Each structure stands twice: as C-alpha cells, then as structure tokens.
Amino acid sequence: MGAIIPVFPLGTVLFPGLVLPLHIFEERYRTLVRDLVATTDDEPHEFGVVTLRYGWEVATGEDDTGRTADEAPITPEQLYAVGCTAELRQVTELPDGRFDVVTVGRRRFRVVAIGADTHPYLTAEVEWLPDEESGDPVSALLAPRVLTAFRTYLDLLRPDSEVLDQVPDDPTVLSHLVAATAQLTTEERQELLGAPDTATRLRTELRLLNREAGLLAKVRAVPVPLSDLARPVSPN
Incomplete structure (x- = not known):
C-alpha cells in the first residue's frame, strides 16, 4: 500500500522547488492547515497538490445528493494523476480564521486512489x-541548450523579464523553473511534471521553447488555448 497524504486540488501545476503562496478560506482546508501545523517537527508539514482538470474547478450548483460543488467529493477523473507535495514554510492565521500560507514544492507523486472519507479534506x-539524479551527463549537455532557448523565448515574450537574474546550476532545478515559468498549457505542464527523468523533461522543453519562440517571432502571440486563458485563479 502506498502512502496516504492530504491532497489539495488546485487549478495550477506545482513543481519541486517552486514557491506557491495560497490563501486558505474553505473550512475543510483550514482544518488541513491546522492539522499540519499541529504535527511534530519530525513529520513533514506537507500536503499534495494535484491539478483539477478543466471544467471541474468552476463547477457550481448542487449534485444529486444536494451538496454544493465545494462540498461534493472529488473523484479520480476530476484530477490529473501526477502531483507534487507542498511543504509549509510560512503560516499566517487571519483574525477570521482564514490562513495565508507560503509553500514550496517538494516531491512528486502519482495518485493511486482517492482516500476513504475519514477527514473533512x-x-x-x-x-x-x-528522485531525479543531478549528475546525469545527458542532462548536463541539454541544460545549456534549454537555457539558451529559454532566454530567447523570454526576450521575445518579456524583454524586461527578471526570471533569469540568477540561473540555477542544477539541470533538474532548471527544468522545473522552465516548466513553471513558460506560458504552456496545463496538459504540457503535466507532461513535464510527470517526465520520468530530467533529460526527458529538458528534451521536451527544448522542443516546446523552440516552438513558442518561432511563433512569437512570427505573430507575437503564444498558442495557449482560450479555455486555458479563461481558467480562474484558484483563490484557495
């Protein structure tokens, strides 16, 4: 049996090492934060972030049991299979019981099954x-090519960008930064998150960045589907 972890469905893809600030207002996720804060220092203060498939995060109304969309249980088909844990780094409780938290992506996982309904979350x-090995020689060769392509892409997209003021030396860290920063579709980000190794992720990014840069140079536009652009920011 695999590990059982709390899971937070969101409309975004989290990558290891990337910062994710969240505003927690739903009661069930307030409970999650309180439970994590109450754990001992020997236990990881982390929860899983999994991305909701488009359409589910904007569902409204009631299901056939009379529950609202926020109260209805999540089913596996609503979620992408691969996620990343978010480790609590800073927790600020507001006077009304909401939380502002800062998390950092930690480790990747694949959802095997939705847990039994024993928690409110x-x-x-x-x-x-x-875990991905940092000393892979193929990744070391690919990383400079991806970095060059990423710089070209950013210069076309945002000439004043400060994303690469400090370039990570580690190919795996670079691959996660590119995946999180480039204007890609959710499907493409999920493909990158689920890549079996850093070299595969870097190869995919090189292809995607060259495609994006070519389109930007021609039409000054990024080919993100309108459905993705219309997705609301997850307030939680």
Whole structure:
C-alpha cells in the first residue's frame, strides 16, 4: 500500500522547488492547515497538490445528493494523476480564521486512489516518483541548450523579464523553473511534471521553447488555448 497524504486540488501545476503562496478560506482546508501545523517537527508539514482538470474547478450548483460543488467529493477523473507535495514554510492565521500560507514544492507523486472519507479534506493513496539524479551527463549537455532557448523565448515574450537574474546550476532545478515559468498549457505542464527523468523533461522543453519562440517571432502571440486563458485563479 502506498502512502496516504492530504491532497489539495488546485487549478495550477506545482513543481519541486517552486514557491506557491495560497490563501486558505474553505473550512475543510483550514482544518488541513491546522492539522499540519499541529504535527511534530519530525513529520513533514506537507500536503499534495494535484491539478483539477478543466471544467471541474468552476463547477457550481448542487449534485444529486444536494451538496454544493465545494462540498461534493472529488473523484479520480476530476484530477490529473501526477502531483507534487507542498511543504509549509510560512503560516499566517487571519483574525477570521482564514490562513495565508507560503509553500514550496517538494516531491512528486502519482495518485493511486482517492482516500476513504475519514477527514473533512481530501486524502489520497500515492506512490512516490523516483528522485531525479543531478549528475546525469545527458542532462548536463541539454541544460545549456534549454537555457539558451529559454532566454530567447523570454526576450521575445518579456524583454524586461527578471526570471533569469540568477540561473540555477542544477539541470533538474532548471527544468522545473522552465516548466513553471513558460506560458504552456496545463496538459504540457503535466507532461513535464510527470517526465520520468530530467533529460526527458529538458528534451521536451527544448522542443516546446523552440516552438513558442518561432511563433512569437512570427505573430507575437503564444498558442495557449482560450479555455486555458479563461481558467480562474484558484483563490484557495
């Protein structure tokens, strides 16, 4: 049996090492934050972030049990299979019980099954995806090419961008930064998150960045589907 972890469905894709600030207002996720804060220092103060498939995060109304969309249980088909844990780094409780938290992506996982309904918040059985080796020679060769393509892409997209003021030396860290920063579709980000290794992710990014830069140079536009652009920012 895999590990059982609390899971937070969001409309965004989290990558290891990337910062994710959240405003927590739903009561079930307030409970999640309180439970995590109450754990000992020996336990990881982390929860899983999984991305909701388009359409589910904007569902409204009641289901056939009379529950609202916020109260209705999440089903596996509503979620992408691969997620990333978010480790609590800063927690600020507001006077009305809401929380502002700062988290950092930590480790990737694959959802095996949605957990039994024993908590007010979602839990899932997950299997951890292997840690990626930093010393892979193929990744070391690909990283400079991806960095060059990323610089070209950013110069076309945002000439005043400060994203690469400090360039990570580690190819895996670079691959996650590119995946989180480039204006890609959710499907493409999920493909990158679920890549089996850094070299595969860098190869995919090189292809995507060259495509994006070519289109930007011609039409000054990024080919993101209108459905993705219309997605609301997750307030939680």
